[in-house]
Amino acid sequence: MSTETEREILHILEDAIKREQSAQQLYKRGADLASDQEVKRVFTAIAAEEVKHEQLLRDIYYGYKKKLGLKILKSDEE
Numbered sequence: 001m002s003t004e005t006e007r008e009i010l011h012i013l014e015d016a017i018k019r020e021q022s023a024q025q026l027y028k029r030g031a032d033l034a035s036d037q038e039v040k041r042v043f044t045a046i047a048a049e050e051v052k053h054e055q056l057l058r059d060i061y062y063g064y065k066k067k068l069g070l071k072i073l074k075s076d077e078e
Contacts, residue, residue, distance in 0.1 A: 010065065013064065016057050017061065020051075024050040
């Protein structure tokens, strides 16, 4: 695999992590605004799933960086 391809994969993973974080915020906001308890429950459950997705993507991202011999900086962990 070319260096350019590997960088693109890392970029896709970084973007996916950011999207999961945005989705978490969206669903948490929905839960905060909802007065209907069922709607609040659904938003809360979906937000929790997004946290799991983010962690899975982070694990893949860090594993991929390690495989490529790239450093994981402190800012990567945020």
